Amino acid sequence: MAVALDRAALLVATVGLAGKAYNVPSKLFWDSLLQGHGYVPLVLLVAAGVFGALTPFESHQKRSVLDRNVNIRRRILAGFGQMLEISGNVQPPLETGDLAMHVWRRKRTLRHPLVGVLVRVSTYRMSTYPLNQPFTPQKGVGVVGMCWQSNKETFFDAAPLIDELTTEAQFDAHVEQHGPESVMNLSWRKFRAFNHRTALLATPIRDGRSRFIGCISVDASHGFEVLDCRAVREEMTRLGLVIGQEDFECT
Template identity: 40%
Template sequence: MTAKLLDRLILLAASVSMVARQYDVPDRKFWTGISSGRPYLIVTLICVIGVFGAFTPFQALSERKRVERRSAIRQEILTHYGRMVGLAIRARPPVELQDLGLHVWRIRRSLRHPLHGYLQRVATYRLGSTPTTRTFAPPRGVGVVGLCWERNTEVSVDVGKLAASLTDREAFEAYRASHGAAAVMGLSWTEFQRVRHRGAVFASPVRGATGGFRGCVSVDASHGHDSLDVPDLWHEINSLCSRLGHGGLDDI
């Protein structure tokens, strides 16, 4: 039951009680028996109607707690992101400070994807304004995050290496036909063209209490897959995923 619904039910119950008291429903004897020796009863009902009608206290409390949880989870995300940036600038070759991006994804459903859904990017953290984050809402098995969803495990792709060898549609289609759709992240040639500028991409699942996939965290940079693909980076990504899996994902 939501806090808003609880507020409304209490307000409704108090209002109905006042109307019933006014019109002696079910009868006068019933209300005389209840109010006998309890002169505060009517005043209490009036106060309840006033408070819950004007202030919706449970909803306000719920919203305040939600804001506090959001602030706490964002602080944790920034802490992990800061450590990832430190790893990136110490990599060889180093990744530029503003280049590293961290993204949080959740499963959503729509008319286009009513059953299995798609991944919606619900948060992005990057120190620079470039590169511009492009619209991307992949279904299962598409993109690095889609592969992460399909396999429910950590996935990384050296996109830069693929982009260097698959320079035209013919080469791309031949490689896809030979190695399978997963070898090109389930992307079409047009889709590949849109994302190839992010040369190193890493993703790890956010799992629910039963181990099911609920979303994921991805990290990307324009280059440096091999230098970033180290245990320390995966530790930060997986630690963040674990935190989000224990309720934090709902507070973003």
């Protein structure tokens, strides 16, 4: 819209100057219009220069968007900071960079054109280069996929299962007895690949119609009993509202 306004103003000024120069629609028209208003050509010239070179509407919009994005990023970092403070109560202490917060967005892909998958769009961690294993879960897979499936908060303490299920045979027997949801609908390979993250929390990001469009997840190597608290849940919910309202801007 801002770009359109700048271009419209530039077009009006340019057409006015061209019309005056070539007496379009007629010389009589311009003589009568400018009678007593000789400053009009100068105004049109200045307007053409201002809206052509400075694009004031677009510049104002960019400043507004930049300010909003900075505020959003500050809000996200402040929320993650509160989670880090709470994680300080975990025993034994978490290593620096252990606690991680991820923002996931539902996206359709060529392989999943209808329902889509969850794509990780950002990660927050006290580490210079946060490394994540590739993971684009479908609905119901992993704690984030289960959050998507239920469209509500999902929390999972995987530590007891990690200690108990050390072989594929044990894993298969457990799934047979308790169902695939007991292992977050993960395959044995994925279950082992993520066995270093046992404290798993996820909360939905919804649009204005309360439809699931993504989620926020928090995970750590241990400490579920500390992280699964009201303060962390409420902060995740607040961040989900902010990110959803801003359509994942600056995440």
